[in-house]
């Protein structure tokens with residue numbers, strides 16, 4: 309494996325830069341950043357050089373919604389976060405990196421273990437994607453994911469939970485704006501905080517320069533979160549009394565668009581079940597909601613909610629094909645949603661998401677051409693996370 313501080317040259321590549329295929333076949337990286345992109349004959353070919361004939365290089369993938377702490381094999385989350393989970397979290401991070409996921413946003417845990425992991429990875433002590441962490445989500449008593457410790461019975465308590473996250477060094481704030489399926493007694497349709505509380509929490513987070521992600525299934529929660537100017541709406545399921553995706557409201561979508569809120573749809577590969585039943589009622593509704601959001605120009609970033617039952621941490625490369633099928637996106641738009649667009653949505657486009665000199669060397673090199681078939685994403689040959697080569 310090359311030394312972090314020596315120049316590595318990748319030759320004979322096709323390069324998709326996060327926007328288009330570019331006229332270059334060679335890339336060099338050194339000390340974590342991309343230092344050269346161009347034709348092989350212009351490059352001062354260094355040793356080590358890695359020949360990549362037949363391979364395509366693209367920006368490393370970004371999963372905008374994961375939970376490192378959750379075990380996908382457990383039906384019910386544990387009532388308390390215990391230190392025994394730490395080595396498992398390291399394993400999960402290593403698997404994500406090996407699959408080509410070079411950045412992930414962790415949207416909730418109970419004991420800030422993922423923040424310690426974030427710092428270990430950044431220091432090069434353990435392999436994994438760059439992590440952006442929310443810590444404990446702010447929720448209501450017995451509300452969605454209350455077992456993580458972020459319960460608040462009043463606006464004052466909610467602000468105290470927020471302050472606690474800031475003290476622990478989080479990168480953003482997560483608010484549960486509706487109930488969810490994973491928590492017994494909580495209902496996806498129900499909004500969890502008043503407009504006034506949500507708006508004041510978002511303002512307080514923004515004052516600390518922290519973005520806000522809001523978990524939203526029901527339409528009323530989506531409306532309040534969009535109105536409060538959160539930075540991303542997670543799930544955006546448009547759940548109404550008639551069920552999943554039954555309550556899309558154009559007027560709420562308009563607020564999302566106007567307030568420049570990103571949607572992080574958490575489409576995992578299990579949604580393939582829906583695609584396998586094309587005459588299903590729910591598929592029709594979900595597709596129609598996505599179609600309308602896409603047509604309106606609402607920006608989306610790919611995400612999986614990895615860690616919830618049955619959704620594994622390294623699944624994003626497989627989930628993207630399913631997301632494309634649900635939202636009816638072409639390959640290029642789908643790849644953008646997990647690279648350049650996701651970096652914009654997470655506010656890190658100055659660091660990653662594109663193949664550009666000076667950007668972090670977050671590189672996924674796959675066998676074949678993902679622009680003609682997204683299935684190629686499942687065959688990573690080389691991965692670099694912030695310039696560190698990862699082995700499967």
Ligand SMILES: [Zn+2]
Pocket residue numbers: 373374375415613
């Ligand atoms: Zn989640």
